[in-house]
Amino acid sequence: MKKLTLPTPVTALSPRRPSRAEAEEAVRTLIAWSGDNPARPGLEKTPERVAEAFGEYFKGYKQDALAELAQTFEDPSGYNEMVLLKDIAFESHCEHHIAPFFGSAHVAYLPSDRIVGLSKIARVVDIFARRLQTQESLTEQIATTLEEGLQARGVAIMMSARHHCMAARGVQQRDVATVTFRFLGEFERNSALRDRFMAVVRD
Template sequence: MDQTLKKTSALPDGGRRPIRRPSRAEAEEAVRTLLAWAGDDPEREGLQDTPRRVAAADEEYFSGYGNDAVDVLSRTFEDVAGYDDMVMLRDIRVESHCEHHIAPFIGVAHIAYLPANRVVGLSKLARAVDIFAKRLQTQESLTAQVADAIEQALAPRGVAVLIEAEHQCMSTRGIHKPGVSTITTRFSGVFEQDSSYRDRFLQMVHAERRG
């Protein structure tokens, strides 16, 4: 496996400092340390397999580091039979972890773009959300990174991203306020310049769900 994390083009700073990736055994040892820190005995039967399970779960939670969203979004279609209106995906499930507490934040993303001449497969947009969500994040950066990747890959006339999520570091610890939605937005191009596009996007976000 790679000993360094790959440079990722859609990060705000254009990349990241290469770091040594610890071995699996070192990661499991770190989990054992946290179990003891919690006040439990890492050697008792119920906890013996926990470090292995936590490492495996982390591989899944943080699987976005090895993937490049711009790459995924660059597989575009050019022939859309003259379609040039807004393309919108609503209620894309977001499962991420805050970089401050490694606590989950869970919610939905709504994405729209106004194509210039290229459109992308719809599942690719959802995949781009996952690539950034499966890293340690703030909701603000996640929102900006999704929008910037679409911008970079499609060069559309505009991009709108709205994420609403509940942060478990606010609901199960700290201030203990469940049911609080954090909403973040990023608008570019026509969505930034023309409030009628922005309003239309927000109306579609809030339009009644069927079923």
């Protein structure tokens, strides 16, 4: 089974993490560069609010997705069919423009001899979404983490999202949805199993 390799957070590569005051000053610089006055009443508290918001948007850097899957349960019924969660809502930020993208994830796995609490799968999606991402990397990271963390016989992921960076700048296409897939294990080898997954997702 492939060993999970995740991107190293920037803070781990930097000599130090900037202080909250430095982060707020950076926001003031961007406001001024944009052409406004960061000291005017409407913007005076904006650097503080932006720093607080970034702490929420990117809290996934402080969380361990594999740790969420550490507690599994033996299933006395011997269930070994697909477990699928549809329509897990997520919001992330594009690493190219720090613009939001949001949508739904559909996640399935084939248990080996153990199952996991369903909320843990949604938490894995959220942890990776709350980092600077591309949708392609986000899809891959969720799939690989579930395969490794659950020792699953197979994992299937479909993600559909709308990207603000595509809607509000450049080509300005507001109604375009981006769809990504990742199939591992039995889902990758078995086309009939993939078709079952897609049929349930599209139902």
